Every structure is written in C-alpha cells, then in structure tokens.
Amino acid sequence: MASGSSGNCYYLGTAEYGILIDAGIGIRTIKKVLKDYNIDFSQIIAVLITHDHADHIKTVGCLGEKFNIPVYTTESVHNGIDKSRYVEETLYGSRRIIHKETPFQIKDFNITAFEVPHDSTDNVGYYIEYGNHRFTFATDVGHITDTVSKYICQANHLIIEANYDEEMLRFGSYPLFLKERVASPTGHLSNKEAAEFLATHYHTGLKNIWLCHLSKDNNHPELAYKTVDIRLFQEGIRVGKDVNLIALKRTTPSEIFEFD
Secondary structure, three states: OEOOOOOOEEEEEOOOOEEEEOOOOOHHHHHHHHHHOOOOHHHEEEEEOOEOOHHHHOOHHHHHHHOOOOEEEEHHHHHHHHHOOOOOOOOOOOEEEEOOOOOEEEOOEEEEEEEOOOOOOOEEEEEEEEOOEEEEEEOOOOOOOHHHHHHHOOOOEEEEEOOEOHHHHHHOOOOHHHHHHHHOOOOOOEHHHHHHHHHHHOOOOOOEEEEEOOOOOOOOHHHHHHHHHHHHHHOOOOEOOOEEEEEOOOOOOOOOOOOO
C-alpha cells in the first residue's frame, strides 16, 4: 500500500483473511486501498510491526484499540510504540508479544520474526510460510547480517530494502549527520548493497523480488530497478525469466500479486 519514509504498509492475504505488515499510513488510506482491490477491511485479522519509527506505526493504535485487531511485535518494539508521540491510542487488549526466531501461528500463516540491524528501539523482519510459499520482509536494514541472510535465502517471494543510491546520497542536500546515519550499519540498505547481495545469493527457488522503502530524496524506482537488474545480469540471472523484479513506489499502491 505504501513503501518509503512517508509511510509503510503491506498486505498479505488469502481469499478469506489477511494480515498487515506495518501500519504507517492513515486508516482512511488503508480502507480505501483495500476497497479499491475488493478486499473487505474486516478480513484483516492481525498486524505485524517491524519497528517503532513513525513511518511504520502511525495507525497501529487505531487498528489495535478501535478495531480490536491484534498487534504482534517484540516487547521492546511495543514499549517503543507506547512512548511514541505519533501513536494516539495506547495498545492494551490488542498487544501481542512475540520473540525473535520463535515461530508463531496466525491461522495458516506460520511466522518467524528475526533480528534486523536498524537504529530503532528494536527491529525485526518477518519470514512467513503459507503452504509452499515463503515470504521474507526485510526493510530498514542497516546491513545484511548472517541472520538476515538466512531468512532472505529461504524466500520464494522477497521484499527487500533498496533505500538510497550512494552517489545521490553523497552529493545530495542531507546534512552530514543524516548522510552518515543513513549509510551507517544501523541505517539503511543502498541499491548497490541490495544488488550485490541478490546477485551473489540468488537461488532458483526465488521467484519474486520487490525493492522497498525507497528514499524520496536519494533514490527513484527506475534507478533502484536498473542497479539490481544490471548486477543480476552480470551473474547470468535474467530479470523477467529467472526472477521477477519490481521497484515499489513510495505512495502509490502496487498491483495485487496472486500466487497459486
């Protein structure tokens, strides 16, 4: 539904129910996007939160307390949400505590949260199994650790950060402290870093790659796509034949992707 510093929200669902990953956009926008794609809002049975930065939690209080949708994340992230000035409603009955690398079940989704390096109170990615499908969400990744790599390499369907172009960041308008924060090991993943990892860790089970959380000021979808496409091609991996590649736009919802 949205992917970037202005707000992040993803939907993963079956014909009967679905979950949200992050809730950093307004409730009206969430409802409108779902309606536009003929998905009833009442089908949302859970929200998974990656971390407590504002662009990932803006609507979590409303979803949890007004609509009684369980909100799953680590205790540290929940504590960060409690302290955030961007969340109006404190989570009480909707609060669900999960633990990293301890699988839990939401209907037919088998979910594992895993450690991701980022400068938030705490930060996780999600590995979600449904039937023969394996989805990995890895956003706001300062650098790819062995743990992050493990879950990326199991995915059929991968949502991975490609936040910034290194040249655009270096010569852009950000103050030095912010440039250093973005490029740090607890900041964000660049196009080049994502491309290099994907090219050197590709496996034939990987069918779809979505590049997410693109910067407004230091990236654009065509550049992120091209950087990854060229690096994959150098390793003999052909986009469109061996794997599908999509660069997600910041505020424009993607199409619905359906899997057998």
